[in-house]
Amino acid sequence: MSKLSKTNREKLRFISTATVATFLFKKGLKNQFIQNVVPLKKGRPTMVGEAFTLRYIPAREDLNTIAVFKDPDHPQRVAVETCPEGAVLVIDSRKNARAASAGSILATRLMKRGVAGIVTDGGFRDSAEIADLDFSAYHNRPSAPTNLTLHQAIAINEPIGCGDVAVFPGDIILGDDDGVMVIPVHLIDEVVQECSKMTLYEEFVMEQVQNGKTIVGLYPLTDDAIGNQFEIWKKSR
Structure with a gap:
């Protein structure tokens, strides 16, 4: 069951990441703002959702060929198809945007499934197309090469690091034009x-x-x- 109530979700849409950062600082939490991650398109409604995570490790060439996508249990594909409605897919791309974390097709699939947004500390390919979607997306910078050239999807919905911030599954993700805050779920009320x-x-x-x-x-x-x-x-x- 979701720990983010409908009431809290709606109220968060009117609260800025800056305000949350100040409050969390008062609580002793100084490192909850994901670094070097920006919205592909500014001016969108505030992104709110629970974190659903995907982790990449450095690709090993003998294990990360194009053939891996034949596997229906490939972690990247599974993440896209199972990220819950209203959640935010948060990707640990090791702060490396030399290869894409995902592209417009996967972003569109997430949008159509009702996911609230996607965040990576790497990059997206097809970034202009993703920016035109009615969908919140945050990344480091555009990146054309397929993720297979650099990243190997390894784990779903476990604790990750994204932009030097620890993200645990179920943490509340808040994104606006300034960037993305990670709110520990036990503090949400x-x-x-x-x-x-x-x-x-x-x-x-x-x-x-x-x-x-x-x-x-x-x-x-x-x-x-x-x-x-x-x-x-x-x-x-």
């Missing part, structure tokens, strides 16, 4: 509750700053009088 409050306060702050107010005492909130103004502002909304 607290993250949603506190980050929703932080997001509302940030809206208040932005309104105040646009009206010419100083950030001193306002951001971060250190002035009780401003705190009282915020409470009045909330009631007026």
